[in-house]
Amino acid sequence: MTDRPPVAAGPPSADDPTAAHRQVLARRPVLAVLLGVAVVAAGLVWLLWPTPAGPVVLTAGSDRHSVRLTVDQPRVGAAGAWLVEISDPAGQPVSAPAVRVDPVMPRMGHAIAPLTATAQGPGRYRVDAAALPMAGEWEITVAISGADGPDQVVFPLLVSG
Known part of the structure; x- marks a missing residue:
């Protein structure tokens, strides 16, 4: 066995660019779903918006x-x-x-x-x-x-x- 210092567990440091990148990548699917729901909702509102009751x-x-x-x-x-x-x-x-x-x-x-x-x-x-x-x-x-x-x-x- 080799003597290695123990790795500290805890949140990634602000200086670690790969940790920040991993956090952004983890949020992408959630943002994509939210954007898709917003687009569908806007389309439904546009199609179902009431029009004048007469000519x-x-x-x-x-x-x-x-x-x-x-x-x-x-x-x-x-x-x-x-x-x-x-x-x-x-x-x-x-x-x-x-x-x-x-x-x-x-x-x-x-x-x-x-x-x-x-x-x-x-x-x-x-x-x-x-x-x-x-x-x-x-x-x-x-x-x-x-x-x-x-x-x-x-x-x-x-x-x-």
């Missing part, structure tokens, strides 16, 4: 037109029917040869194909089954073609999951 009604205008846009369900997927009502500055309904709705998500660089609205009556147009593929802030442009030239009115629309 969203937005109003905007230009120099020539006042436009009211009604969205049945501002949620990801089929948002139901959209109703577009167009009037002149005096409040009289405007019948346009063509009305188009262009949904764009500028912050994410997304856009869906323009949707053609069908006339429902004087100044009233409808888009059926407009589907928005992503939650977030969308810009909905109502493009009006008329005898006095084209016009556009832009609406902000917040879509939930």
Whole structure:
């Protein structure tokens, strides 16, 4: 047998870098699990967040037109029917040869194909089954073609999951 001094038992010293490294490595699985739980919880909150109980009604205008846009369900997927009502500055309904709705998500660089609205009556147009593929802030442009030239009115629309 060789004579060796006894090894002192106790906590690792602050000067021992390998002990500190072992402590960090021991905490990694716990931190990974906590981060995963937080991400899942945030996703569930986003998906289950309540949306308005009825349709969203937005109003905007230009120099020539006042436009009211009604969205049945501002949620990801089929948002139901959209109703577009167009009037002149005096409040009289405007019948346009063509009305188009262009949904764009500028912050994410997304856009869906323009949707053609069908006339429902004087100044009233409808888009059926407009589907928005992503939650977030969308810009909905109502493009009006008329005898006095084209016009556009832009609406902000917040879509939930």
